[in-house]
Amino acid sequence: xxxxxxxxxxxxxxxxxxxxxxxxxxxxxxxxxxxxxxxxxxxxxxxxxxxxxxxxxxxxxxxxxxxxxxxxxxxxxxxxxxxxxxxxxxxxxxxxxxxxxxxxxxxxxxxxxxxxxxxxxxxxxxxxxxxxxxxxxxxxxxxxxxxxxxxxxxxxxxxxxxxxxxxxxxxxxxxxxxxxxxxxxxxxxxxxxxxxxxxxxxxxxxxxxxxxxxxxxxxxxxxxxxxxxxxxxxxxxxxxxxxxxxxxxxxxxxxxxxxxxxxxxxxxxxxxxxxxxxxxxxxxxxxxxxxxxxxxxxxxxxxxxxxxxx
Numbered sequence: 662x663x664x665x666x667x668x669x670x671x672x673x674x675x676x677x678x679x680x681x682x683x684x685x686x687x688x689x690x691x692x693x694x695x696x697x698x699x700x701x702x703x704x705x706x707x708x709x710x711x712x713x714x715x716x717x718x719x720x721x722x723x724x725x726x727x728x729x730x731x732x733x734x735x736x737x738x739x740x741x742x743x744x745x746x747x748x749x750x751x752x753x754x755x756x757x758x759x760x761x762x763x764x765x766x767x768x769x770x771x772x773x774x775x776x777x778x779x780x781x782x783x784x785x786x787x788x789x790x791x792x793x794x795x796x797x798x799x800x801x802x803x804x805x806x807x808x809x810x811x812x813x814x815x816x817x818x819x820x821x822x823x824x825x826x827x828x829x830x831x832x833x834x835x836x837x838x839x840x841x842x843x844x845x846x847x848x849x850x851x852x853x854x855x856x857x858x859x860x861x862x863x864x865x866x867x868x869x870x871x872x873x874x875x876x877x878x879x880x881x882x883x884x885x886x887x888x889x890x891x892x893x894x895x896x897x898x899x900x901x902x903x904x905x906x907x908x909x910x911x912x913x914x915x916x917x918x919x920x921x922x923x924x925x926x927x928x929x930x931x932x933x934x935x936x937x938x939x940x941x942x943x944x945x946x947x948x949x950x951x952x953x954x955x956x957x958x959x960x961x962x963x964x965x966x967x968x969x970x971x
Contacts, residue, residue, distance in 0.1 A: 671787040672749060683866045688844070689723070690835045690857040696756075696946040700839040706756040708857070710835055716765040718833050719870045724755040754942060759872065761837060767840045768792075770833070771892075776900040779907050786885035793813040793840050805859070807846045817951030823926075836950060857949055906938040907931065909971040 688710045696704050707723040762771040773786040789878025799813040802824055809824035816837075823834065827843035835857040849856035888896065899906070917929030922929060 668898075671898060682869065683713050685713040685865045686831070686862060687711050687720075687865050687868075689860045689864045690861050691891060692756075692835070693856045693858075694756075695854045695948055698948045704756065708757070708835060711865065711870065712831055712833060713868060715876070718763045718765075718831075718898050720763075720835055721759070721870070722755040724753050726754060731832065754938075754945075758942075763839055767918045770837050771885070772837075774897055776896060777904065777907055779911055781791070782887040784883060785893055785896055787890045788887065789890075790835070791837055792838075793838070795841055797841070797892040804846050807859070809846050810843075812841055817949075818953030819852070819951075821848055821850050823848040824931055901943040905936050908932070927962040956968075 690707050690708050690710065691705060693703055693705050707725045707727070709721060709726070711719045713719070716868070739951065759772060759774045762773065763769070764771070769789070769865075770791045771786050772789070773784050775782050775784055793814045793816060795812045795814045798813070799880045800811040802809050802811065804824055804826075807826040808827060809826045812823045812825060814821050816824070816899060821838070823838065823840040823841065823845050823847050824847040825834070825843040829846075830846035831844040833839045834841070834848060838845055838848055844859075845857075846859045847857065912929070912932065917927060917932070919928050921931045922930050927936075
């Protein structure tokens with residue numbers, strides 16, 4: 662039952678490895694984005710960039726982490742009562758399930774997301790040696806309390822404008838963006854499909870990249886399985902189409918008809934409910950940050966030079 666609980670409620674969003682405690686500088690970015698290509702409606706979510714004292718950074722949706730205190734109270738009450746409770750009604754759903762690691766000083770990017778192998782959550786990942794071709798302008802702007810400078814680049818089929826501050830001595834930023842002589846305070850694409858703006862920061866003394874509930878349920882998925890970008894895309898797309906493909910063979914009719922503790926339904930009812938939740942989650946966004954496959958800077962430069970000659 663514990664394994665079912667993990668995969669049903671937590672596993673798709675728990676994407677970290679167990680690790681020793683460290684400290685971090687946590688930067689809060691408000692992300693405003695357009696989830697559907699055919700709609701002008703915008704959505705917002707708080708994301709965080711944690712720059713740790715172990716030469717790496719972690720970028721992720723802040724939704725699950727922000728609910729730690731609520732979940733701690735709920736779990737302690739459950740343990741005290743000795744009864745299961747459906748926590749899905751207490752959890753807000755993240756907008757994004759991936760985590761992005763950058764490793765200093767080379768800034769190698771590791772993109773991690775989660776799939777299921779039966780009842781077990783599994784992390785899959787791909788890595789990039791991403792060197793963005795920034796063009797730094799002399800244009801400056803005050804954004805909030807920060808003095809910033811403008812820079813532009815092309816990535817993922819979009820043109821990006823960033824405003825960075827050398828007052829913040831980190832050559833990093835939200836998502837995969839990095840490589841400027843200061844922290845990125847604001848960045849958005851030309852069509853304003855995605856726009857991040859720094860809202861604040863604080864020091865985390867005992868840092869862990871996963872939330873209280875993720876650690877408690879041990880649903881972190883283990884060390885990421887490194888795949889090629891192509892294999893990652895295929896594996897993850899297959900999972901999105903049928904999130905319970907690897908679980909279904911394990912769930913015979915007898916098990917599916919058993920009552921689900923803490924609910925008025927059966928295990929089968931709960932699995933069908935969660936399957937719908939997964940599909941709704943992945944279908945909610947058909948406008949990815951990266952519209953096209955990434956190419957390295959050398960290829961971009963060659964294409965640019967060829968175009969200039971025409």
